[in-house]
Amino acid sequence: xxxxxxxxxxxxxxxxxxxxxxxxxxxxxxxxxxxxxxxxxxxxxxxxxxxxxxxxxxxxxxxxxxxxxxxxxxxxxxxxxxxxxxxxxxxxxxxxxxxxxxxxxxxxxxxxxxxxxxxxxxxxxxxxxxxxxxxxxxxxxxxxxxxxxxxxxxxxxxxxxxxxxxxxxxxxxxxxxxxxxxxxxxxxxxxxxxxxxxxxxxxxxxxxxxxxxxxxxxxxxxxxxxxxxxxxxxxxxxxxxxxxxxxxxxxxxxxxxxxxxxxxxxxxxxxxxxxxxxxxxxxxxxxxxxxxxxxxxxxxxxxxxxxxxxxxxxxxxxxxxxxxxxxxxxxxxxxxxxxxxxxxxxxxxxxxxxxxxxxxxxxxxxxxxxxxxxxxxxxxxxxxxxxxxxxxxxxxxxxxxxxxxxxxxxxxxxxxxxxxxxxxxxxxxxxxxxxxxxxxxxxxxxxxxxxxxxxxxxxxxxxxxxxxxxxxxxxxxxxxxxxxxxxxxxxxxxxxxxxxxxxxxxxxxxxxxxxxxxxxxxxxxxxxxxxxxxxxxxxxxxxxxxxxxxxxxxxxxxxxxxxxxxxxxxxxxxxxxxxxxxxxxxxxxxxxxxxxxxxxxxxxxxxxxxxxxxxxxxxxxxxxxxxxxxxxxxxxx
Numbered sequence: 336x337x338x339x340x341x342x343x344x345x346x347x348x349x350x351x352x353x354x355x356x357x358x359x360x361x362x363x364x365x366x367x368x369x370x371x372x373x374x375x376x377x378x379x380x381x382x383x384x385x386x387x388x389x390x391x392x393x394x395x396x397x398x399x400x401x402x403x404x405x406x407x408x409x410x411x412x413x414x415x416x417x418x419x420x421x422x423x424x425x426x427x428x429x430x431x432x433x434x435x436x437x438x439x440x441x442x443x444x445x446x447x448x449x450x451x452x453x454x455x456x457x458x459x460x461x462x463x464x465x466x467x468x469x470x471x472x473x474x475x476x477x478x479x480x481x482x483x484x485x486x487x488x489x490x491x492x493x494x495x496x497x498x499x500x501x502x503x504x505x506x507x508x509x510x511x512x513x514x515x516x517x518x519x520x521x522x523x524x525x526x527x528x529x530x531x532x533x534x535x536x537x538x539x540x541x542x543x544x545x546x547x548x549x550x551x552x553x554x555x556x557x558x559x560x561x562x563x564x565x566x567x568x569x570x571x572x573x574x575x576x577x578x579x580x581x582x583x584x585x586x587x588x589x590x591x592x593x594x595x596x597x598x599x600x601x602x603x604x605x606x607x608x609x610x611x612x613x614x615x616x617x618x619x620x621x622x623x624x625x626x627x628x629x630x631x632x633x634x635x636x637x638x639x640x641x642x643x644x645x646x647x648x649x650x651x652x653x654x655x656x657x658x659x660x661x662x663x664x665x666x667x668x669x670x671x672x673x674x675x676x677x678x679x680x681x682x683x684x685x686x687x688x689x690x691x692x693x694x695x696x697x698x699x700x701x702x703x704x705x706x707x708x709x710x711x712x713x714x715x716x717x718x719x720x721x722x723x724x725x726x727x728x729x730x731x732x733x734x735x736x737x738x739x740x741x742x743x744x745x746x747x748x749x750x751x752x753x754x755x756x757x758x759x760x761x762x763x764x765x766x767x768x769x770x771x772x773x774x775x776x777x778x779x780x781x782x783x784x785x786x787x788x789x790x791x792x793x794x795x796x797x798x799x800x801x802x803x804x805x806x807x808x809x810x811x812x813x814x815x816x817x818x819x820x821x822x823x824x825x826x827x828x829x830x831x832x833x834x835x836x837x838x839x840x841x842x843x844x845x846x847x848x849x850x851x852x853x854x855x856x857x858x859x860x861x862x863x864x865x866x867x868x869x870x871x872x873x874x875x876x877x878x879x880x881x882x883x884x885x886x887x888x889x890x891x892x893x894x895x896x897x898x899x900x901x902x903x904x905x906x907x908x909x910x911x912x913x914x915x916x917x918x919x920x921x922x923x924x925x926x927x928x929x930x931x932x933x934x935x936x937x938x939x940x941x942x943x944x945x946x947x948x949x950x951x952x953x954x955x956x957x958x959x960x961x962x963x964x965x966x967x968x969x970x971x972x
Contacts, residue, residue, distance in 0.1 A: 369402070657674075
């Protein structure tokens, strides 16, 4: 559909809270309507006072009492307060809407392959908000995703244009032309057999790859989360002998390619098992250190990963995102593993349509889905956390296309911090929600939020001591951020008696996320209560202030007095927890008040063995599920 577009205006876009929701609005731009001064039955005869705006603001009449207001570095609340005094009926932000972008791939929506059968299309893409996300970006050919799986159909018409190609390698000459240690690794590497043949004869890797990056808007078949990202195939399918081998070598290959300059941003890991490997964990951690996010399928045993961990999804690493499978109603799939503290989020994983090698019949790949009896050759439906994970991997790649310098932590925050909350998932995944790529894009490109942390220091007996305050942003920007700070109030006296009052402008440099400033505390030998002062942030440019007040605590080290924190700071504990006093400051207050805080306990996860691809079809066929302590058999479709 075509959404209503905003009035054209040259301005940036920011996310703000309005009407109980987070919305996009033009930065520093507002619309107001003045009160009608003389009632009239003719709605076009709208008599009203003309608003007089403050200096540095501007206004432009739109007719009928409406005015466009430009108020640089002024919040909605401040403009609304001014509007009330000026006689405005209401003041609102100038909201931003979007066109919804729908690809022309024929199997995107419901389709009929034979003019009689009606089959479901890519419901998962719509569910996670791709039409809105694609309005911002459809991906980038400079972004590479490594799919460690059963290979890829290198001749598939919906994938061929999005294959990663090693330009330094000459196909089929039996030489390591680029000197990277791998012979003929043109589209990736076969870690199971130690060669460059990544042609998929199983189907699992091709299905996963299609969800991540099937070519978009090419009037063929399906579309991926990314229309033009590149897939690096890493084949770990032993084919005969039953199993997945060479994951460690595959990881090492991907990391090396990254270090050689290939822009690998994510690894899709739609496999797993109960076996803990320190070597594998170290390799996944190394991938994180070079800027690679790992998206791992949670598993298809229907069990709790907190109690019975599966790897790599259960490795406690900051660059791993663990994914459960959800169905068309956003409920947890019946087969999906879960874990309130061990699985991060859900994503569509039931009845997922994607690409298949044309040598693999969909009805053989997943015989449990009757839609596979009618689907065109080269495509098929499947279920599994294997199918859920690539939706998230695709999101990682899309976000990196939008913001190439975003860190692994920023990408993780954007994805996990923007999920669609679902009651059915509250007890099953840590975020309590299902992937929203539209939300993740909005969160990533929103103005960064700023916060200030409290600080404290012992005053000393002579001279001055520095108290350092930190201002942090939840992500960096290309132009940097500036914000004013100033000390005031509290029980401490300024003018050098207890501390030296300061004010100034702090700058967070481009792509950085923090800065500091200092307040000097004056030493003395006077016995007095512990004291505090307030630090306040204001007038942020390039960001919005989320927590703009903190406290500086000055410890008296010359003796004790009858009164201390609880008497000098009313409602001390609620004040400190809400406003960000330093942990040392709170700790001293706790000590003074004879209160104690129990340590947070942690639970060690057990570590059994083995691995398999996580596709529900494999577990729904004649193959047994993975049982703790017993090796998994070869997956079958």
